[in-house]
Amino acid sequence: xxxxxxxxxxxYGPYKYExxxxxxxxxxxxxxxxxxxxxxxxxxxxxxxxxxxxxxAAKKGPYGTVIAxxxxxxxFAIKPFGAAIGDKDLxxxxxxxxxxxxxxxLFDVIRPGDVMTTTGKISKIYGKGGMDFLVVETESxxxxxxxxxxGVWTAVIRQK
Amino acid sequence: MAKDIxxxxxxxxxRTCTKYQPIYYAGGSGDFNPIHxxxxxxxxxxxxxxxxQGLCTFAWLAETVTEFQQDPGKIRKIRARFSRxxxxxxxxxxxxxxxxxxxxxxxxxxxAKNQKGEEVLKGAALEVSL
Numbered sequence: 230x231x232x233x234x235x236x237x238x239x240x241y242g243p244y245k246y247e248x249x250x251x252x253x254x255x256x257x258x259x260x261x262x263x264x265x266x267x268x269x270x271x272x273x274x275x276x277x278x279x280x281x282x283x284x285x286a287a288k289k290g291p292y293g294t295v296i297a298x299x300x301x302x303x304x305f306a307i308k309p310f311g312a313a314i315g316d317k318d319l320x321x322x323x324x325x326x327x328x329x330x331x332x333x334x335l336f337d338v339i340r341p342g343d344v345m346t347t348t349g350k351i352s353k354i355y356g357k358g359g360m361d362f363l364v365v366e367t368e369s370x371x372x373x374x375x376x377x378x379x380g381v382w383t384a385v386i387r388q389k
Numbered sequence: 390m391a392k393d394i395x396x397x398x399x400x401x402x403x404r405t406c407t408k409y410q411p412i413y414y415a416g417g418s419g420d421f422n423p424i425h426x427x428x429x430x431x432x433x434x435x436x437x438x439x440x441x442q443g444l445c446t447f448a449w450l451a452e453t454v455t456e457f458q459q460d461p462g463k464i465r466k467i468r469a470r471f472s473r474x475x476x477x478x479x480x481x482x483x484x485x486x487x488x489x490x491x492x493x494x495x496x497x498x499x500x501a502k503n504q505k506g507e508e509v510l511k512g513a514a515l516e517v518s519l
Contacts, residue, residue, distance in 0.1 A: 259417025260448040262410060278461055292462055299455065299464040300448045304419055324434075328443045330512075332468035381468075 231388060232319050232361050234354045241312040241365075242348035246305035250284075250295060250341035257281040257298045297339035302369060302378045309349020310365045310382040321363065321386055329362070329385035337377045344372040352381075361386040394487055394495050394519060402453035402483040406441045406475050414445040440474040446481065446501070446509055447471075453483040453499055454517050465494060466516035469501075472508055479503045485515070494518050 255265035263274035279286035349367035
């Protein structure tokens with residue numbers, strides 16, 4: 230059963246997310262193959278760029294603080310995408326769903342203490358080759374009102 | 390350390406999906422979809438077992454350039470289609486090539502393949518500040 234295209238334009242949010250130093254580190258550790266733990270286990274995986282975890286090195290670096298790994302927005306900017314997928318009106322069968330495509334446009338770095346506000350809207354619904362495509366576009370701004378990241382999230386759902 | 394980046398410049402990156410990587414990435418990112426952490430769910434879905442989160446493969450795509458530039462703050466755009474699942478034991482090789490330079494940024498296209506030579510991403514591309 231195809232998703233009704235009348236839902237294009239439906240919006241979700243705003244969702245607030247508080248960025249913490251330890252979470253930035255944990256995310257960076259996990260991408261680099263290490264356990265996402267800063268309090269329990271040992272330090273970062275060997276060779277991890279210090280700008281992602283070392284406050285002293287980051288202070289002297291180009292950004293002045295530890296910064297997020299560039300795909301860190303997946304931890305908070307996904308909310309509207311999840312909301313659309315779970316929206317009972319759309320009737321998406323999650324058992325038939327895979328994450329098909331992802332895009333980020335990054336306008337600034339993300340730092341500890343930033344407060345991100347994310348909104349999203351369904352931008353496209355279409356069918357192709359026996360699959361439904363659901364595309365959600367998100368915008369996340371920080372506490373100064375600056376647009377920091379735009380996301381385009383595409384789910385592909387097998388029609389039954 | 391400035392890298393001499395020109396059209397045609399290439400760089401590579403490699404990552405292996407270890408047994409614990411989907412668990413580590415679940416903890417780091419919040420994606421606890423059972424298909425990534427429960428072999429039984431993966432088998433029932435016809436995948437043979439767990440598969441790695443697509444966004445981890447996507448993060449490793451970003452790593453390709455953050456490692457090359459030794460600066461994780463320079464990516465302006467990143468995109469990719471997820472074309473094939475990645476499973477425990479897969480080693481992914483990312484091969485990037487600079488295809489254009491303009492306005493203080495370079496564009497790179499990236500081919501990501503597993504150890505069998507199968508592409509796990511399609512249309513992978515980056516726009517990065519110099």
